Amino acid sequence: MISTSHEEPQLFFFCELSGAALLRLLDRPDVLNLLAARAYGVALALSAFDDGHAAATRLLNTHDIPVVAWLTLPADEGLAFNLQNYPRAAACYQAFHAWAQANGLRFVAVGFDMEPPLSDALFAGWGGAREIVRRIWLARDNALFPAARAAYLEVMAVARRDGYEVHAYQIPLIADDRRVGTTLLQRALDIVDLPADIEVLMCLSETAPEWFGSALIAVYGPSADALAVGSSGSGDAILHWDALRHNLLLAAACTDIIYVATLEQCVANGHLERIAALDWGTPVRVAPLPYMVLWSARLVVLIALIIARYGKTVLAWLGWVIALLLWLRRRYATAQPTPGECQRSDD
Secondary structure, eight states: OEEOOOSOOEEEEEEOOOHHHHHHHHTOHHHHHHHHHHTOEEEEEESSOOHHHHHHHHHHHHTTOOEEEEEOOOGGGTSSBOSTTTHHHHHHHHHHHHHHHHHTOOOSEEEEEBOOOOOGGGGSTHHHHHHHHHHHHHGGGOTHHHHHHHHHHHHHHHHHHTTOEEEEEEOTHHHHHHHHTOOHHHHHHTOOOOOOSEEEEEOOTTTSOGGGHHHHHHHHGGGOSEEEEEOOSOSTTTSOHHHHHHHHHHHHTTOSEEEEEOHHHHHHTTHHHHHHTOOTTOOEEOOHHHHHHHHHHHHHHHHHHHHHHHHHHHHHHHHHHHHHHHHHHHHHHHHSOOHHHHHHHHO
């Protein structure tokens, strides 16, 4: 599979730094000037609304760099939002908006990171498989889902009334749940399909094994508003330029909005300048084997969701069809003359 793109997409860089480290990064003229010159945006992780983040936002505002408020929870609360912590979403947004208003800060959008509260059991071989099956089996009885969905919709409506665009960072499987019109995966994974202004499917390197990273973008990219590529981990070895370049070009062939994880890694590894110099018309190829494997896996998921949604209806109609066929067979059998009747007729 070969993809090409000719126009430079709108880029947003996730930034997970805080405090002095964040200010040191943004105080670098080469970083600020490049971000401003290329109109790149920055999504600041806001788990705390403090003076450091306020100073960083003012600095970005001064250079007319688009800033997204990437709302996150403290690390001890799991960072991302889900069904289990939905009451925190409204409180987090209200605290953010009051802080932004009090400090005169400008944000172009508010970003909600929606991730399942995955336990270690989900990664423990066959134990993980059993846990996933158990979650799916119990998904319809997830009592938190209706209240959580209503709460998140209300928070997003308030954010829009306050003048913010809403971005939602979602796992790719959410697209399959929506495509079939079910909420089975959402209930099973304790997440919500948020009708955001821009939905960002997270295709980071930790989302899938390296062998499948590009295939994940190729399979889910065409149905995405925006894509996120790169790595949210730390360390120079995690973010390789060749892989990042390939995934950026592939994502640009699917969408015109790309999030990159992370700004601090790109600066530390010299990738920011390389991204600015990219030829977005360069063709890229996806290895056929991982693409077909992932495409087939997605097809299996879609079929399973269709069966889950329409299975009872199909079985009910199938029962009526079988009953009709049996009735017709009986009518046909009773309408046929017996051998004795045939003999008397001949006499």
